[in-house]
Amino acid sequence: MSEWVVDARGGVCHQCDSEYQRLAQHWSRSKRCSFRDLSDAQHEAIRGCLVGDGNLDNPNDGPPALRLSSMRRPHLEWVRDQLGWLVRGITRDDGGAYRLRTLSHPALGRYWTWMDSPPSDWTLTKPSARIWYACDGGLEWPGSSTQPRATWTITDDGKRKACEQALAEQGYEVMVWDRRLALPFAETERFLQWLGDPTPGSAYKWALEREEYDRRRETV
Numbered sequence: 597m598s599e600w601v602v603d604a605r606g607g608v609c610h611q612c613d614s615e616y617q618r619l620a621q622h623w624s625r626s627k628r629c630s631f632r633d634l635s636d637a638q639h640e641a642i643r644g645c646l647v648g649d650g651n652l653d654n655p656n657d658g659p660p661a662l663r664l665s666s667m668r669r670p671h672l673e674w675v676r677d678q679l680g681w682l683v684r685g686i687t688r689d690d691g692g693a694y695r696l697r698t699l700s701h702p703a704l705g706r707y708w709t710w711m712d713s714p715p716s717d718w719t720l721t722k723p724s725a726r727i728w729y730a731c732d733g734g735l736e737w738p739g740s741s742t743q744p745r746a747t748w749t750i751t752d753d754g755k756r757k758a759c760e761q762a763l764a765e766q767g768y769e770v771m772v773w774d775r776r777l778a779l780p781f782a783e784t785e786r787f788l789q790w791l792g793d794p795t796p797g798s799a800y801k802w803a804l805e806r807e808e809y810d811r812r813r814e815t816v
Contacts, residue, residue: 602686644727671797713754720762743781
């Protein structure tokens with residue numbers, strides 16, 4: 597059983613100025629109103645989610661919708677802000693996980709292949725990278741090291757290769773082993789500077805000092 601904790605299911609149609617509880621259903625059935633176009637910023641956010649732990653589904657055989665889950669409500673609320681009006685709302689299930697859902701939208705159909713791996717010509721941009729790292733990235737201190745490295749666990753071979761290539765094309769030295777990608781400390785520091793300020797609910801992933809990392813993580 598889940599409950600809506602951030603409920604944005606209703607919305608105003610940008611064409612007829614009427615409010616609907618099921619906006620996507622209105623667009624799909626209307627003879628005079630059509631689906632609202634997605635902005636470039638929304639597409640960047642979608643790509644960041646899908647390279648992270650987002651996924652698509654279309655349970656009613658209609659246009660797909662984006663799904664994203666996390667134990668960190670502030671993180672999903674920040675992602676909601678990046679996706680804007682496309683978000684339908686956020687629920688919380690009995691296990692304490694939060695789940696973001698978007699409206700169904702035909703423009704999401706182009707991203708079905710991203711469920712396996714980003715395309716080979718994908719370019720990693722800062723907006724997408726911020727969401728990807730906030731969703732799926734993290735820091736670790738290997739062995740007795742006092743300096744952390746950024747890491748991602750990516751089980752799919754094709755996706756791991758595409759992400760390695762995307763980071764390398766941005767000029768980063770990437771370490772690859774088993775099911776993981778990592779950046780050396782100097783590259784980690786440069787990568788976090790490139791991303792900019794920490795995102796809500798994920799500030800610990802920007803903390804290069806172990807004590808600060810542990811303290812921030814405990815407050816999430």
